[in-house]
């Protein structure tokens with residue numbers, strides 16, 4: 001029955017995203033503030049979202065969720081660093097959360113910076129981003145050696161998705177604890193892309209069911 005929990009959690013995110021696109025807010029999200037006292041005692045989030053820090057990509061708004069609904073980790077480029085893996089594992093174990101979404105987005109500055117650093121490896125302006133860029137580069141560098149290199153817009157789009165696929169895969173195998181949860185079917189790790197213009201989230205990698 002565990003895969004059903006992942007499927008139900010994903011359906012709830014998709015419904016919330018549909019409301020967001022339609023510019024309506026669900027009553028549950030609006031009223032969740034009134035549950036502050038109850039939530040101070042305990043939380044039962046139904047999904048974990050590891051997404052980018054970009055100001056235009058906040059998971060709670062995009063999925064129209066309220067207080068206590070989502071366990072969110074945000075970092076530029078939605079990179080999967082050891083602290084991110086530990087956060088996901090902690091939440092999945094502690095709260096029995098059946099769904100992890102690794103979410104990238106169109107127009108991601110971290111992806112663009114990584115593509116620039118591949119072209120200009122010694123540019124000092126990019127040195128402060130090294131810890132981000134070094135985690136993104138292995139997933140997207142192979143794309144720069146294909147025909148995509150002649151089409152910068154297509155390259156950027158594909159790079160976002162390649163970074164999501166690599167990150168989701170890394171999460172599935174990033175720690176013995178998480179790997180066990182995934183193998184036992186207690187957690188699904190799904191890769192997704194949020195479109196800044198349309199507001200739509202496309203779940204394209206590892207969708208359960």
Ligand SMILES: [Zn+2]
Nearest residue numbers: 052054108109
């Ligand atoms: Zn971003």
